[in-house]
Amino acid sequence: MARAVTTRRKVITTAAAWAVGLLIFFPIYWTILTSFKTEAQAINDPPLFFNFDWTLENYTLVQQRSDYMRFLWNSVIIAGGSTLLGIIVAVPAAWSMAFVPSKRTKDILLWMLSTKMLPAVGVLYPISLLFVQFNLLDTRFGLIIVLMLINLPIIVWMLYTYFKEIPVDILEAARMDGAGLKEEILYVLTPMAVPGIASTILLNFILAWNEAFWTLNLTAANAGPLTAFIASYSSPEGLFFAKLSAASTMAIAPILILGWFSQKQLVRGLTFGAVK
C-alpha cells in the first residue's frame, strides 16, 4: 500500500532530487557541451553555456591527431572478444554448478570470486614477462585473454545466480519425457537462460571497456583501446580542452547508453548476488 503523499512534499522532493541529479551529472554534461566549442570558447571566463558557435571541428581534429577510429575498433574487439570468450567458458561451468550442484560447488564459487580480488599490480611483472615470452605485448589477443580472465569470476557468478532462478522441475519434466542432456540444454534451458546471458554480456562488456590497469600497462601504439587513447591527453600541448572533451565524449557515449540499459543487472552482477 503506497503512502499518501502531499503535493507540497512531492514538489520539494522533486526539486531536491533534480538538483542533486544534475549536480552529479554536470561533469559529463559539461564535457559534452565543451566538445562543441572552439578552444578559445572552452576556456572563456565566465563559462559559456549556450551562447557560443557550435562546431564539430574538434571531432575531426581528434580523428586527425591520433586516429580515433583505430582505438575505438581496438576497444570494441577487446571488450567484445573477452566477453564472448568468457561467456563460452562460463556458461557450461555455471550451468553445471546451478543444476548439478555437489558438495564442493559453493567452495568453487567462492574460490573463483577470490581470484577476482587478486590485486593486479601484484602480478604486473609476471604477466608482462609472459606477454614478452609469448609475443603478446601490445596485441589485442593478449588483452582479450587477460580481460577474459579477470572478468571470468563475475561472469560465472552472474550466470550462476540467473540459472539458479530457473525452476528445476521443468528440467525434470523434460527428462521424464526422454530429453537427453543435449535436448535439455538446447530446447529447455537455452530459451530461459537467454535474458540472463544477455545481461551478463552487457555488464561485462562495460567492465572490459572501462578496464584501465591492464589496458594501460600492456599496450602501446598498436593494440591500445580508448582508455589508452584518452590517457595520451594527460600530457597536453597548448589549448586542448575542447579536443579532450570531444575525445572523451566519443569514448564514453556508447558505453553510457549501454550502461543505462544495464542498471538493474549492475547491482546483481557487482555484488555477486548478495543484493538483488
Place this chain on the structure above:
Amino acid sequence: MATKHSRSAARLMMAPAVILLLGWMLVPLTMTLYFSFKRYLPLRGDSLENGLQWVGLENYARFIGSSAFWPSVQATLVIVGGVLLITVVFGIFLAILLDQPFWGQGIVRLLVIAPFFVMPTVSALVWKNMFMDPVNGILAHLWRFFGAEPVSWLSDASVQSIILIVSWQWLPFATLILLTAIQSLDSEQLEAAEMDGAPPVKRFWFIILPHLSRAITIVVLIQTIFLLSIFAEIFVTTGGAFGTRTLTYLIFQRVVDSQNIGLGSAGGVYAIILANIVAIFLMRIVGSNLDR
C-alpha cells in the same frame, strides 16, 4: 536427481573455467613469490637466463624500510577511507531521496548512475583539466567569481582532489545498491512507526539504518577491494606526486619506473595479503548468502 553420468558431465563442463582461473592465479602468483626472494634489477644486468641471486627476505625488509612505504600506506588509507565515508554517507542520503515519490524518477536515476560508466582515464582527465585547472578550470572561474584566489587543486589539495574524483565515480555504485536495499524495506513497518509518532530521525536510526546494514557492509567491502587498486586516476593526474602515492602506485613505480622487480614483487605480496584480509570478510557474507 543427478545421475553418475550427469555428474561427470558436470565436472567436464566446469573444467575449462576452473583450469583457466587456476592457471591465472597460480602461475603469476608463484612468479611474484619467486621474484620477491631474488635480487632482480634487469637494468643492472640481472637476467633470468644467468640465474638470479637469492636474497631471502631482504626485499620484504627493504620495501617496508624504505622512506616511501609508510607515507604510501597512509595515502592509501586516507584515500580509501575518505572515498568510503563520502560514498556511503551520500549514498544513504541519495538512496532515501530517490526512494521518495517525485516527478521524473527514471531520468534522475539515470543522471545519478551515469558517472559509474565513465572510464577512469576520462573522468580523471576531465576533472583534472576542465574542473581543477588552476587557471582555466570551472572551479577557478567560480573562485574568481567570488573574489577568491583559485586553488591549485592537484598540487595543494592533491589527496582531497583524488578523493573527490574517485568518490564521484563510486557514488553511483553505492547509491544504486543502497537504493535496491531500501526498496526491499517493508513500508508497513515504516507506516506503523509513523503512526506511533516516531519522528523521521528515529525512523531512520531504528528502522532504515539497521535494514541497510547488510547492504552497507557489502558496499564497503566491494569498494575497498576496488579502491585499494585504483590506478588510472592517479596515473593521469598526479603521477603519484604530492602525497598521492598509494601502495598500489608505489609497487607500480618500483616495477615499471625503477625496474626493481624483486622489491616490487615483495610489495606485491604485501598488497595481495592486504587484499585477502578484506576479501575474507566479503566472502563470508557472500558465502552465507549462498546457503539461503
